[in-house]
Amino acid sequence: MTVTYVIDGAEVTDLQRFWQAIGAAVNGPGGYFGSNLDAFADCLSGGYGTPDDGDFVIEWRRHDLSRVALGHQETAVALQRRLANAHPANRAAIEGELAEAKAGRGPTVFDWLVQIIEEKAPGTLRLL
Structure with a gap:
């Protein structure tokens, strides 16, 4: 069964808020899923809250707002x-x-994050 992690682009007002949003989406309020680009890439590789079988989707809703904030x-x-x-x-x-x-x-920072997701967890990102 595919697990879906949702990020609301309206909440991502800077890079620090992205770390908080992705951490909460994957591991609940206050959760951790990276606090820098290298750590984020490591987390996407598994063992930090995503299913062991890698069957997950990151649904980035209103990503256009994040694209501007992370410009x-x-x-x-x-x-x-x-x-x-x-x-x-x-x-x-x-x-x-x-x-x-x-x-x-x-x-941009937004581009960096998208690239990391696509490289470390291909096919999991849904930009909505």
């Missing part, structure tokens, strides 16, 4: 945080991504 402005915020902790060898690349985000170009 270039939020991407710049996330990249600025990443830059603050970056290894010196990675700083130039992150600075380039940050400049693109500030100019309203390039992939």
Whole structure:
């Protein structure tokens, strides 16, 4: 039997709220299902609340609202945080991504999340 996890896009006003929304959808109020992109990818690989057989769907309702909230402005915020902790060898690349985000170009946080879901749990995402 397929388990459906529902995210309401109206509740996803920034990346922190996405972590809260996905955690609650999968593991109940206050639940955890990642708090950064790497942890989220790990959670999607299994063992953090999803069925062992991988038979689940993430239904992202009103995703268009999340797409706006997790757009270039939020991407710049996330990249600025990443830059603050970056290894010196990675700083130039992150600075380039940050400049693109500030100019309203390039992939967004929303795009990153969708890509991770599609890579780690293919066929489970339903954007409604």
